Amino acid sequence: MIPAAFDYARPASLDEALTLLARGAGSAKVLAGGQSLLPLMRLRLASPAKLIDIGRIAELRAIRDLGGGATGIGALATYRDVLDSKLVSHNHPILASAIPGIGDVQVRNRGTLGGAIAHADPASDMPAILLALDASVVIRSGSGERVVGIDGFFQGAFSTDLAEDEILTEIRLPATPAGAGMAYCSIEQPASGYSMVGVAAVVGRAGGSISSARIGITGVADIAYRATATERALIGSDGGSAAIDAAAGHATDGQAVSSDFNANAEYRAAMAAVHASRAIEAALAAAG
Amino acid sequence: MTTDVMGASIKRVEDPRFITGKGRYLDDIKLAGMTYMSILRSPYAHANIRSIDTTAAAAMPGVVLVLTGADIPYNPLPMAWPAGGSSGVVNNINTPRVLATDSVKWTGEGVAAVIAETAAQAVDALDAIVVDWEPLPVVVDAEKATQPGAPQLHENAPNNVVFNWTVGDKAGTDAAVDSAEVVVRQRIVNQRLIPNPMEVRGDIGVFNPGTDEYTIWMSSQTPHIQRLLLAAFVMGIPENKIRCISPDIGGAFGSKIFCYADMALCLFASKALDGRPVKWVETRRENYQSTIHGRDHITYLEIAGTREGEITGLRVKTFANLGGRLSTIGPGIPTTLYGRVLSGCYKIPNVYCEVTGVYTNTTFVDAYRGAGRPEATYVIERAMDLFADEIGMDPAEIRRRNFIAPDKFPYDNPSGLGTAVNGEKIYIDSGNYEPALDMALKTVGYDSLAKAKSDARARGKHLGLGLSTYIEVCGVAPSKWIGAVGEGWGAAMWESANLKIHLTGKVVLTMGTQPQGQGHETTYAQIIASELGLAMDDVIVQHSDTQGTPFGYGSYGSRTSSVGGTAAVKAAGKIREKARQYAAHMLEASVDDIEVVGAEYRVKGSPEKKKTLQEIAFALDLGFSLPAGMEPYLDETVYHDTPNCTWPFGTHIAIVEIDEETGKVDLVRYVAVDDVGKKINPMIVDGQLHGGIAQGVGQALWEGAVYGDDGQLLSGSMLDYAVPRASWFPNFELGETVTPSPVNPLGVKGVGEAGAIASTAAVANAVMDALSPFGIRHLDMPFTAPKVWRAMHDKEARS
């Protein structure tokens, strides 16, 4: 479990990091908390020639109040930082309830939100949650900054919209829609502790019917996705158990459901529906 | 004065060093000039090696030596326990070589080794070794491997059969089963497990070119045995040329009993490097592929009896997967330690068991916590439930009806324990099974089970309760019965103790047994402190180094307290006796007039005339005044061959809840009433039970080594092999009954494995109970959420 030899740099600023990254041209990798990258290197499944350790760039770790219920979370904020933030738990309580289920204390102390989504593990929890929260991500390179919506950010297993010379700097969470509650429900793969299936729901009610719904699902397909058919079926319905179950039944519509020896596609699909239903119920209960 | 520390929950003296990171494990040891070894392992489960080219690797930075099988003249690893001993069973033996020469039989078998200046350089150079492979067809399932047309692993093992071993009365059992009122049949699988000690294995080999002697540090449960096996069997050198040292060991669970290729490889390499130390520490992935696995049985069971619940016969056929080549005692586990205890705590008159040991393209299988007894317990405890279900009887009631009665001990069981081997019989020494059952049922509230089930239904859960009324056998003995001509175990089974009282009065107990986390340094000190009336602090326990400890067979099979503990008691007795004689000399009294009270040796009737043990030791050490014929110094060594095994028993009860939407099984309560005889340190006993229970539950609910059809280990890391976590368990509710073992003076039995032996079946029975509303009679472990969900849905779909 010894990684192949690599060079190491620890830039003090984002600009320096971007310069190094541009110079590394494809052979350099950004290192944040190292919770995903280092295991891959130790197994020699990844052997980057150079690591650019951005872990000490303080400016990337801040959690900011963007006003009106919106929040900016620096890409280097750890799970622990997010859990400790009163602002985040007030504005986006789904994070405070889901994060304790991720990894263990050490992983949460070291692992960053930016790393979690840049890594884009198909079983990772945060992508589903950010999809449901309608997040956007701020991306910097030597040639400037761009802000993109989370929809479309995940492109495949371990693959995102990030180019090789780009660094993710911030995750922005908009204000929660009026009347909406949020919840995350998952079932663990017992060995890894990752989610076999995880469903995040942000669902709002106005008058007697469902007015908004964003459902993010992880573990089921190659990438975390929004269950748009479920969302469509929910919106406008009465939000009763029957409507929820019917909507949840569309949780895997259009998806190529994955299969492995831990759980086959049939089980994953069924669990997507069960957990969609549970997450929607819980989100509505939280909405009050 | 007398410190009665026996039976006290004294905190473990080794814990401060373990907890504060001051333990000294193998990988903590660094020697001057040390080199590092890395082993190239087969990527194929079955292949011929056409050629190996190491030229490029040898030229890599830092590489000092590259070895292949052809370089190493050593013998293959030894087979120390063929099945059946003198009974004439044929064993078709193939053990690994230090490095494979012509072919590999499992993914992970070692084919070459690189020794380099740094560990990283050694790993880097592995990539530069070129092997020309000829892949061969693969079989991983033991039953399929015996079928016609299956890939053949070894020329000397037609149909991949290692042995066919039987025990019990075939004709009698056939008659009993074939004529029975009720017969229940079931195929059950006891899946393959990976032991997962927290510390992986490793060795440091050092050759001394000046003396032509070798020293090896090894993470091993059995340094004395390894010295014998490495010297006499593998390397072909005198045993007194090797010294084996086991430093602190971070768990073993059986996996560190055996003679492994890497041990000989480190020694060979150090000699080739003219004495530079060679260190090798396996990675977790290597541990998963190349350190032994456990269990892996496919069993066809038939249990026969009357409608009133009297069991009259048990007929069992088992395929035991032993892997691609045999580990040191692989064949002994599914035979002696399994077939001979199959009838458990029940008075089943007719038992017959047939075991076929099988080669497959998988990692070798050997003793893992419980070793044979968990597999036997699983068979009989599942069988009892299946039978009860068939005749509509309560599972507690059927057990009660068939228990061996307390007045029937010592008891000869029909699966061969009572068969005289080498003129020696062993028997179940003692037991009283009903009180443990009653206590467990009462604790769990068995009478309100129906209500608990309906409450759970209201929450969308299916609740189930499972019983396991187990017995197990510890401290396998005596040497005459188990030894090579008897059961085939190629060694004796005694233990040793050396006890010295130094001039300053400090005591050193030196043992041939070998702790791996069990707290021997505490329990042995309790024994000696109690026997000699001393403070615990005055006693130091040493072990683990063949230079300076008396020969011992090591620690496994829950044998240490009953066999080693007795050796320690006897050594203390010898010390006491010599001290008494010398006290008589000092006090000018006759020996018969000296009484021993704690650490004081007093003249009867004049208690003011006395000497303490430490005063006696001081004077004896100086030797200024010795009675005629008495040697100076208090130093006694004992070799103790125990007359019989010990037989812990008890009742474990698991309660599980199954989520009907997801199939997820939660263990919600666990009650265990164990009778492990007298307890030296109840806290340590509880700790052993906790760990054992958790490991057994792990098998039932989560763990399983899974191979693809191509022989790749799919569960090749902890990402895919579910080692249980503490948070998945409820608090264990432990109770006890105490039936002292009559075979040793301490009355102890052994507890290292009991939890793991009992708990798997308890949880399995609970899960089946919870699934009974679906008409599900049996599923194979582990009861993962997807498997249970599938089973519930299949049944729903059909009805």
Ligand SMILES: Cc1cc2nc3c(=O)[nH]c(=O)nc-3n(C[C@H](O)[C@H](O)[C@H](O)COP(=O)(O)OP(=O)(O)OC[C@H]3O[C@@H](n4cnc5c(N)ncnc54)[C@H](O)[C@@H]3O)c2cc1C
């Ligand atoms: C034992 C264990 C258990 C775990 N359990 C869970 C779990 O239950 N659920 C779950 O979702 N996850 C789990 N994880 C994964 C964990 O959440 C991620 O490893 C962690 O969040 C990744 O963040 P990091 O800062 O450590 O990233 P790193 O490992 O440093 O980086 C990961 C990848 O992201 C890239 N990267 C990191 N930051 C940036 C950035 N700012 N810009 C561009 N690229 C970047 C790196 O180049 C690398 O490719 C577990 C991990 C471990 C070790």
